[in-house]
Amino acid sequence: MEERYDPQSVEPKWQAVWEQTRAFAVTEDPDKEKYYLLEMFPYPSGRIHIGHVRNYTIGDVVARYKRMCGYNVLHPMGWDAFGMPAENAAIDNNTHPAKWTYENIAAMRKQLKRMGFSYDWNRELATCDPEYYKWEQWLFIRMYEKGMVYRKESYVNWCETCSTVLANEQVEAGSCWRCGRAVQQKKLWGWFFKITDYAEDLLEYCDRLPGWPEKVLTMQKNWIGKSTGAQIAFPIYGTDESLSVFTTRPDTIYGATFMVLAPEHPLVKQLAAGTGQEEPVTEFVERMARESHTDRMTEDREKEGVFLGAWCINPVNNRQIPIYTANFALMEYGTGAVMSVPAHDQRDFEFAGKYGIEIIPVIKPEDISAGETARDQAYTGDGEMVNSGPFDGMHNRQAYEDLIAYFEKHGTGKRAVSYRLRDWGISRQRYWGAPVPMVHCPQCGIVPVDEKDLPVRLPEDIDLLEGGGSQLSAHEDFVNTECPKCKGPARRETDTMDTFVESSWYFERYCSPDYDRGMFDPTAVDYWMPVDQYIGGVEHAVMHLLYSRYFTRVLKDMGLVDFKEPFTRLLTQGMVCKETQHCADHGYLYPEEAEDRDESVYCKKCGNPVEIGRVEKMSKSKKNIIDPNQLVQYYGADTVRLFCLFASPPERDLEWSERGVEGGYRFLNRVWRLARTWMSRLENTRPYDGAPGEVDETARGLYIKTHQTIKRVTEDIEARFHFNTAISGAMELVNAMYGIDSQMAPDEADPQTAGVMRQALETVLLLLAPMVPHVTEEIWEALGHEAGSLANASWPAFREDALAAETKLIVVQVNGKLRGKFEIEAGADDETIKARALEDENAIRFIGDKPIKKVIAVKNKLVNIVV
RNA sequence: GCCUGGGUGGCGGAAUAGGUAGACGCAAGGGACUUAAAAUCCCUUGGGGCAUAGUCCCCGUACGAGUUCGAUUCUCGUCCCAGGCACCA
Numbered sequence: 040m041e042e043r044y045d046p047q048s049v050e051p052k053w054q055a056v057w058e059q060t061r062a063f064a065v066t067e068d069p070d071k072e073k074y075y076l077l078e079m080f081p082y083p084s085g086r087i088h089i090g091h092v093r094n095y096t097i098g099d100v101v102a103r104y105k106r107m108c109g110y111n112v113l114h115p116m117g118w119d120a121f122g123m124p125a126e127n128a129a130i131d132n133n134t135h136p137a138k139w140t141y142e143n144i145a146a147m148r149k150q151l152k153r154m155g156f157s158y159d160w161n162r163e164l165a166t167c168d169p170e171y172y173k174w175e176q177w178l179f180i181r182m183y184e185k186g187m188v189y190r191k192e193s194y195v196n197w198c199e200t201c202s203t204v205l206a207n208e209q210v211e212a213g214s215c216w217r218c219g220r221a222v223q224q225k226k227l228w229g230w231f232f233k234i235t236d237y238a239e240d241l242l243e244y245c246d247r248l249p250g251w252p253e254k255v256l257t258m259q260k261n262w263i264g265k266s267t268g269a270q271i272a273f274p275i276y277g278t279d280e281s282l283s284v285f286t287t288r289p290d291t292i293y294g295a296t297f298m299v300l301a302p303e304h305p306l307v308k309q310l311a312a313g314t315g316q317e318e319p320v321t322e323f324v325e326r327m328a329r330e331s332h333t334d335r336m337t338e339d340r341e342k343e344g345v346f347l348g349a350w351c352i353n354p355v356n357n358r359q360i361p362i363y364t365a366n367f368a369l370m371e372y373g374t375g376a377v378m379s380v381p382a383h384d385q386r387d388f389e390f391a392g393k394y395g396i397e398i399i400p401v402i403k404p405e406d407i408s409a410g411e412t413a414r415d416q417a418y419t420g421d422g423e424m425v426n427s428g429p430f431d432g433m434h435n436r437q438a439y440e441d442l443i444a445y446f447e448k449h450g451t452g453k454r455a456v457s458y459r460l461r462d463w464g465i466s467r468q469r470y471w472g473a474p475v476p477m478v479h480c481p482q483c484g485i486v487p488v489d490e491k492d493l494p495v496r497l498p499e500d501i502d503l504l505e506g507g508g509s510q511l512s513a514h515e516d517f518v519n520t521e522c523p524k525c526k527g528p529a530r531r532e533t534d535t536m537d538t539f540v541e542s543s544w545y546f547e548r549y550c551s552p553d554y555d556r557g558m559f560d561p562t563a564v565d566y567w568m569p570v571d572q573y574i575g576g577v578e579h580a581v582m583h584l585l586y587s588r589y590f591t592r593v594l595k596d597m598g599l600v601d602f603k604e605p606f607t608r609l610l611t612q613g614m615v616c617k618e619t620q621h622c623a624d625h626g627y628l629y630p631e632e633a634e635d636r637d638e639s640v641y642c643k644k645c646g647n648p649v650e651i652g653r654v655e656k657m658s659k660s661k662k663n664i665i666d667p668n669q670l671v672q673y674y675g676a677d678t679v680r681l682f683c684l685f686a687s688p689p690e691r692d693l694e695w696s697e698r699g700v701e702g703g704y705r706f707l708n709r710v711w712r713l714a715r716t717w718m719s720r721l722e723n724t725r726p727y728d729g730a731p732g733e734v735d736e737t738a739r740g741l742y743i744k745t746h747q748t749i750k751r752v753t754e755d756i757e758a759r760f761h762f763n764t765a766i767s768g769a770m771e772l773v774n775a776m777y778g779i780d781s782q783m784a785p786d787e788a789d790p791q792t793a794g795v796m797r798q799a800l801e802t803v804l805l806l807l808a809p810m811v812p813h814v815t816e817e818i819w820e821a822l823g824h825e826a827g828s829l830a831n832a833s834w835p836a837f838r839e840d841a842l843a844a845e846t847k848l849i850v851v852q853v854n855g856k857l858r859g860k861f862e863i864e865a866g867a868d869d870e871t872i873k874a875r876a877l878e879d880e881n882a883i884r885f886i887g888d889k890p891i892k893k894v895i896a897v898k899n900k901l902v903n904i905v906v
Numbered sequence: 907g908c909c910u911g912g913g914u915g916g917c918g919g920a921a922u923a924g925g926u927a928g929a930c931g932c933a934a935g936g937g938a939c940u941u942a943a944a945a946u947c948c949c950u951u952g953g954g955g956c957a958u959a960g961u962c963c964c965c966g967u968a969c970g971a972g973u974u975c976g977a978u979u980c981u982c983g984u985c986c987c988a989g990g991c992a993c994c995a
Contacts, residue, residue, distance in 0.1 A: 254910050254990080261909070261991055268995085286995060299995085340993070372994045379995080386993055459994055577989080685931070686918060690911095692988090694918065702931055712946085764920065767930035774930090781947080850926050855976035857926055859961070881961065895975055901925055905975045 040718055040821035044711035046675020050813040054155055063106075063157040063830075065113055067566040073752045074110035075567050077546055077606075079575030079583070083118045083143040083165075087150045089615045089657060090576070093683045093693060096810075097612055097760070098574045099156045103809035104756055106157070107834040113567050114742040115549040116158040118144050120167035121472045121538045123201055129471075136471040137499065140167055140714040149236050150668065154676045155812050157830070162552045166541035171548065173494030174471035174558040175540060179476055181597060187233050192486065194303070194370075194393075195464060197225035203467045204229060209582070224328075229466035230475055238263050238458040238688045240603070241276045241588055250608030252690070261787045262581050264459025270441050271378065271452035273298065275310070276350035276359055282306065285373030285457050289446070290439040291380040292355050293427040294401035294806060296391065298362040299377040301370035302327040307347065310362060314348025320364065327366060334491065342367055342390045345696035354451040355442075356428060365390060381417065388417035401426045454876065463586065465537040470510045472499060472811050473533025480522035480529040489523045495531070511535070543590035544582055546570055546605060558599065570606045572690075577611035584609070610760060613692035617663040619652035619810065627662040630697075654694055665695060677811035678704040684810055706770060707814055708809075713776055714800060714818045720785035720793055722823055726801050727794030731841045738795035741775050745799045746841035748772040752806045753834070762810060769806050772799060797822075804834045850901040851876045853885040869896035876902035 041048070057063065067073075078098035081091055095116075095700050102114040118140075125136035132139070143164060147472040150473045151158070164171055189624045195204040198215040201904040204227065221578045234241075242263045245256045268287035275282055282298060293363055300307050300326045318441050323345040345366030351362055367386060368377050381391035382400040391398055402422040424430045430438045446452030466475065474495045476488040498517045501510050507726070511517055511533040522529035544558065551560035575583075589603040622642035633640050633649050640649040657664045661874050670679050681703040687693045727734075727742070734742045755765040778897060779792065788796065801822065804815040808829050819829040843865065851859040859879040863872060873894050876882060889906040896902050 252910095257910055258990055264991090266994070284995075288995080341991080367993045367995090369994065374995095377995045384995070386995080389993095457994075580990080688919085691919095696918070696932070698932055699918070706931085708945095761920095763918090764930080767920075770930055777947090818913065848926080852925085852976070855925090855974090860926070877962095884962095893975060895925095897925060901976090903925080903975055 040714060040715055040818065044708050044814065046677060046813065047672075049817045050153070050155060051678050053813045053816045053827070054152060056816075057155075057157070057830065058152075058160075060827060061161070062827065063112075063114060064161050065111055065160050067563055068111050069566070071109070073113065073567055074102075074105040074572075075113045075546075075570045076105065076572050077115070077549075077570045077574070078544060079323060079573070079579060080117045080119050080542070082122060083120055083122070083140055083147055084124060084462070085143040085146060087147055087667055089665055089667055089683075091153065091696070092679060093615055093689075094574060094576065094612055095151065095154065096578055096680045096683045097610070097689045097762070098572075099154075099680075099812075100756070100762060100809040101572055101574075101760065102157050103812060103830065104683055104834065106830070107809065107832060112157075113162075114158055114551070115162040115552075116156070116160070117162070117164040117165075117545060117549065117552075118147075118166065119537075119538065119542055119543060119545075120144065120165040121172075123203070123469060123471070126469060126471045135499070135501075137167065140165070153671055154667075154680070157812070162549050163371045164545065164548055166473075166538070166545065167471070169496050170555070171215055171496040173542065174181065175473050175536070175544070176488070176493050177490065178494055178544075178558060178593075179536070180490070182232070182593060183477070183487055185597070187236070187593060188230060189233065190228060190230050192226060192228045193464070193612055194224045195227050195229060197455060198222055201469075203469050204464060227466075229464050230536075232463040232465055232589070233588075235458060235460055237589055237592050238265070238277035238460050239456075239808070240592060244604060248604060248609075251606075252609060252611055255577070255584065255609060255611060258580045259585055262460060262585065266457045266459075268455060268457070269446060270374070270455035271352060271354065271446055273351040273360075273378070275306075275362075276352055280306075282362070282376055284376045284378040285455055286378045288380065288383065289442045289452070290424070290430075290435045291383045291401055292339045292353065292378065292442065293424075293430070294380040294382045294399045295353055295358075295360060295378045296381060296397045296399060297360055297379045297387075298351055299365045299368045299379050299387075299390070300347070300362065301368040301375040302364050302365065303365070303370040304368075304375045307364045310349040311347045316346055317347030319345050320347055323364065328865045340366065342386065342393060344390065344394070346394075354446075354449070361396070363390075363394075371461055371740075372459065380904045383417050383419055385417045385419070398672075399426055460701035463537075463589070465540055466534035467537055468533075469535055470497070472538060473497075473541065474511070475532045475534045477532040478520055478529045479524055479526060479532065480527060483522055483524045483529075486522055486524050486529070492523070497535075506695050525781065527702070537827070539582055539586050544594070546573075546587070547594070547600070548825040551674050558594075561599070564600060568600065569602050569604060572608045572610065574610045574612060576614075580611065596669055610689060612689045613687070614656045615693050615695055616654045617665065617695040618654050618851070619661045619663045621650045621652055622647060623650070627660070629662045630665060632662075647884075656692075657695070670700065674700060674704045675813070677707060677814050681707065681766065683809050685766045686763070688759075688761050688763055691754045706773070707811060709777075710803060711814065711818070713773065713780060714821065717778065717785045717796060717800070718821055720788060721797045721800065722821070724790070724793045724797045726798035727791060728798060728838075731838070734795065735791065738779070738788070739794040742795045744772055744775045745795070745802050746837040748806065748837050749837035750803060750842065753837075756809075763804070766810065769803055772806075776800065776803075802835055804829065806884050808832070813821055847899045849876070849899075851879045851882050852901060852903040853882055854905060855903060856885075858882045858885050865899060867898075871897065872896055872902055876904065885892050 077096055097435050102112050106112045120140050125140050130134045179188060196210050198205055198220055200218045200220040201215060205215060205222060210222050214221050234313055242260060242265055244258050248256060253602055263445050268285060269289040270285050272281040272283050279853050307324060311317045339378055344363040347362045347364060349362045350359045353360055362665060377386040380400040381387040381396060383402060401424060402418065403425050404420060405416050405422045421435050424433045424435055424438050438489045443454050444450045474497060476493060476495045478486045478488060480486050499512050501514060504854060518533060520529055520531050523689050547564055553565040554560045587605050594600045595603055620640060622628055624645050625642055628642060628649060632643050634643050640651060642649050655661055655663060678700060682700045686699055687705060731742065751768045752765045755761045779796060804819050808815045816829045820826050846862045847865045849863055850857060850863055859881040861877060873896050886904060886906050891904060891906055893905040894902065
């Protein structure tokens, strides 16, 4: 053991050992209980950032901990390797996306290895590998055959900068989630997955995922957005046709005074034709089409519409009601038509007010005296029905049910459910993605590629410099093919798939990454899946996690897996944040561009004082980032890992602090120095593992502390992943060992004390091994253990009797306020401790001459005297 | 507006089947070692009070009530912060 702790020599040494011995490679072993720990795989951007480090450190601690507990732990890592940045970088640097991607992967793999994460690198995969996306294409065809995929022309979210389609989930506040540009609507043909078929099941299972954070489940539920109500047909006046609407409030139908169609609704132009309203309607519809989705959806958007010149008939009272088209109606939701009841819907109320449409209240508010009708807003609550013919006097909840029964009886409507969730549009007009494996044949129409011809490989000789959009459609060799059916000339589909498709099944591929007869080896998936613990950022709460749940259901319905939910437990770790530094002349500054002196911070460029901003998520634009590489070079991977774990519990945001990192480094040095000081005394000593009764005074405290710490750290990790308190516990144990150290020199220690010291030291190493694996392995070896054996050591167990055989501190309260305390042997009965408490001088002082009403005793804890 | 979380020292954060509030770390102050500094080690550190300086007293977990012998923890109300959703009929 070296005198000085030098992470730069210790860490690479153990990383080499783990690599050579393939320490973390696993295979299915039916005799061992499995544990599948997965962290969300990264996009290979070129270098890992501190968010990755935190995510993967948390995961690594759990993986190593479970491994020490005897589980067969699958802990894989790979690359979410398709996507736009590769194309942009390729254009910028005149390289190829594949080259750029694989170089980035190599660089990041090296960085991850330098962190000492316990991955089974044999299972590494990259989604841009044809051997990977081949099976994605295979599944696409299976889904197509089963009618789970379809093609349609639709308005899509279009990002001009990225020249691609975005899924609804990829639009954030009306802008592209990647580049921030305002999203436009564009009509385009594209491929869709029928995720809406599973809306109900996905929703239902939100209540059957106890291992998931409530927050994520709520977000998913909201995203699916289930509403129940009725679908009702309104005959169109003067025609044989009818207008179908979805409403959640069939009970308010007597108050319907107008109808609204989405501007894109096919009936809009048809109904307006020849009514004299044709011109204003066409003008309105065209203006709406020109407006971006963003503008139309902005908050507080003024409601606006045009009368179509047509009417429909309310089926319950034959009332003739006007039909409008308006900006607030969405074609994608329900039937694209709204039954408007201004008295009981705020939006309809505003519209009616603007256009002078009649407002008929049909529900009397429960909290307002009868007869009152003048209101400045819609009433959306419950109450007694009025103005509703035969339903008058009934409670609206009852009328709701009766009206649905009435519609069903007369065939004018039915109970209905509507979801906010839309089908998943997966077409992207980009090069760097998995090609959709379909062929357009002038004779046979759309034909899937033959399975034997998979994968449909991305052509490598491509010139990306020619403008944006998909270069695939310009690649003649790729596009021109023959029809799998009639063998005539045909054209290939040039859309590639959304990269979320790859990440919807990679966790299954990890189970058998080299399998070449299917997406995965069923026996391997059967053994490893589902993932026991999944860890990643909350930013994936909706998209990635919902798509993965959907995909798993698809695989189940195809008989490929026998479970519905891929992730049993989910942990969403918080973000890494740091204060910003801003110079009046030079803008935001990187940490190394500012200089700390005299308790203030100055800009290195101009020497002026720097303004310290609020603590925010680390981002390049704010320059409040720190480079994991530099930290590792300076402090070592163990210190960086330790700080990430210690600074805050995993689900909470972590505020980066250079001083905090130094604190972590100092602690590891403290452990090192203690081990080094005592090494010659301990290396030939056996750890003391005897009964507590035989431990004499000197070592007794440390002995008990050791066992208490094992219990505490185990519970902190096992029950709640609170590594910060686990580390606190280990620090306390080290402090206790320094207590012995300050009392005696190592060679003065009696055999028993030395044994207890060794036991304490080994405990510290075992408990910290999952968190700081390198330094602990080094000291473990110095103690005479086989090199590299700590990674496979058993998690320590505590002795119950070591915790039990103790005196307890009893707190004395008078009227609930702390007035004194005393020590007594553990388990002393209530009467004994009450008696002792009543003798307490200070307590007596507070009791004074007031009569004692009651004395409450809690065994081993406290006595409260009530006066 | 709706849905989730969350408000505890100078700072990051401990403590919830209700039972000593502030573990552990950072920062700060004092001391030891040193020619000196760094490193290290030890001590102090929520606020206030006192003729008694203590095994002392009062206040204190966003704010206001309530339940209880006892509330950071449970209930109700209010305020503030963060994240998500937001014309979804």
